[in-house]
Every structure is written in C-alpha cells, then in structure tokens.
Amino acid sequence: MNHPSEEDLVLHLYGEADESDWLRKHLEDCTRCREELAVLRQVLAEVDEMTPPERPSDYGARVWARVSKELPPPLRSSSCYWLAAAAVLLLATFLAGRFTARPDADELARAGQIRERILLVALSDHLEQSQVLLLEVVNREDGSASPIAPLERERAAELLQASRLYRQTAYQVGEVTAADVLEELERILLDMSQGPESLEAREGLRSRIEERDMLFKLRVLGSTVKKF
C-alpha cells in the first residue's frame, strides 16, 4: 500500500493539498496514517501555545511616539505662501513694463492669481521632471548599467538652473524645509551635470539618491505644491 508522505499530510492539514480522493480514502482506511496525522496535529497545536504577550491599551499611541521621531519633518502648511511669493518675484520682472495702462485692483488680483497658478504648475512640472531623471539613475538595472549619458547631463544642467531660482525664493520667504530639499536636489543635479561619464559616477549618484531619500522628499514636496 502506498502511504502519503509527511509533506502530503502537512499540506492536507493546512488545506493546501490537492484533495484527491485517494488521500481521503486512504486516511479512512489506514490506521497508521491517521495516527501520523494526529501526531502532526498535536505538534502544531502545541505550537499554538506560543501566544504573543499583551500590549497596553495605548500601544498604538506609544508606537507612533517612537516612529514619529524618526520621520522626516513635514512641510509647513503655509508652503503656498512661498510659492505665491515666488510667483510674484519671478514673474514681476518678466511682466514689468509690459503694461502701459494702469490696471484696477480687481485686474491686479486676477493677474496675481494667474501668475501664482502658472508658477505652481511650473514648479510641479520641475519636481516631476527631476524625479523622472533621478528615477532613471536609480532604476537602471545592473545588467544594463551604462555611464551617465550626455543627454542626462544636459537635462540635469537645465533642471539645475530652474532649481536654483525656486530654492532662492524659498529661502527668501523662510520656507527652509522646502529650500533644503531643493538644495539637496541641486547638489545631485550639479554632480550629474558635471560628473564624469562613468559607471562609478552613476553608482555613486544612485547611492546618494537612495541614502538621502531624495525621491521620497521630491514626491512629498510635489504633492504639497499640487494641493494649491
């Protein structure tokens, strides 16, 4: 008589067996295998004695207290202020002198809102483009590793210029956290734009991007911008 293996019985106990009729029928007919199954059941029942210790009723709050200390600082909800200020600072020069007629107060307000919206979209786009570029560095599979390409260096240089403007504005209006993120981004973009075309340079950049959680920081900043 062919008996089921221990593996067959384990799968049967966990409901993972291919429940063919022969196994069920065999267990009905074979005392030895039924005893074997009973032993396995008993062993596993004893394992159930290992119950985790109780946690206090405020356990979740205690865990949060520990975890929250390790999280990156949240961006201030007033981030819209520096973005609005950026709209004024960056676009004021561009628009200065272009209108000869003096607009009334309502027109100025509407123009201000439009400028802010334009800049928010531009900044959001800038952050997304930066993420895409950094992702290309991070996600390049080892098997197809290649040096930093000239085109990537060129894109990094362009993004670097824009990033400096946004960062300077952020500092001017006191949005230090956001400015710090942009400054970190700048350093990476600078190295990418000036770095050697080598595999080592790419690996070095990949490590820095990952160690500094740059993609995460850019995503958070981008999400904040999109809210306004």
Added chain:
Amino acid sequence: MKAVVTEDVLARARSGDQAAFRIIVEGYSRDVFRLAFRITGNEEDAEDAVQETFLRAYRKLEGFEARANFGTWLYRVTANTSIDVLRKRKRSDDRTAPLEDEGPAVGIAPSQEKTVYRHQVRARVESALSCLSELERGAFVLRHFEEMSLAEVSASLDTTVSATKQALFRAVRKLRKSLAPVEGSAS
C-alpha cells in the same frame, strides 16, 4: 490584517500627510507586533521590528498600489523587516534559555499545574522555533499563525511557492523533532 483605515486616509498618507500616517500606525500596531513577535521570538526584537516596519512603510508607501490590499502589503513589509531583524540578532543563550530549567513545580496548587505546564510547553516551542532558519520561520509563521495561503506567503517572502512549501515542510519536521518528547502528554 484587518482593514482599519479608509482609502482616503491611505491616499493622504501616500502624499506625505503624517496625520494620516499616524492613523495607520495606531490602527495596525498590534497586528504588526503580533506578527513581528512570532517571527523574531522575543519582545525586544519585535518592538524594533515594529518601529522599523512603519518607517519602511512610510518610505515605501509610494510603491503601494491603491487597488491592492493594504493589510497584505503591510504584512509583507512586517515579515521582511522581522526576518531582517532576526538575521541581525546575535542569538544569546540568555534569550533562548529554556524556561523548563526553572525547576520542578514543587508544592504548587493543582489549579496552577496547568499554567506551569503551559509555560513549559511554550518555552519548549519558543526554543524549537528558534532553531528554524529565517525562511522556515517566516513561512511557518505566516502559514500557521496568520493563515495565509502558500501563494500569499511566497509573495510576502519574495520567493516561489515551491520554495515556500519546502521551507514549511522543513519547519514542521524540525518542530516535530524538537517537540517529540512532549507528544502525547498534552491534554
């Protein structure tokens, strides 16, 4: 894990909202601890795993697809974090000291005998579990205690169903061997 947060909370947490993430932490802490304890085998390591699990989850939330089951995803993060903690841990004799060595229960009341017996069995089980490899322990805990299917376990442990099965078989075989002396004595 039970769904304890809404899609709105998840969406806000994914965009970096820490107040939303707090709801997740407070809602899932007990489940995460339970799994972490069963994989690591002691409170100290389990607490480390709990904290690290939520920090990893916060960083990886971007990769979580909204249509997926968040509890399953968090299980995966917890299991892998706990296994990492287990790997790093230097097993000391103190932590795995079998409690049955505390001596015979002399002069205790009959009502306490069962408690003492359960205590001894538990110590023996903990000792037996500590002999499993990380993969064996992870596979066994997720299948036995958390009642995940083998397919779910393999997905959580980033391995194949076949490798998960083999790990489960080895785990049960080792446990049976370690627990053999008390087989038949439980009641």
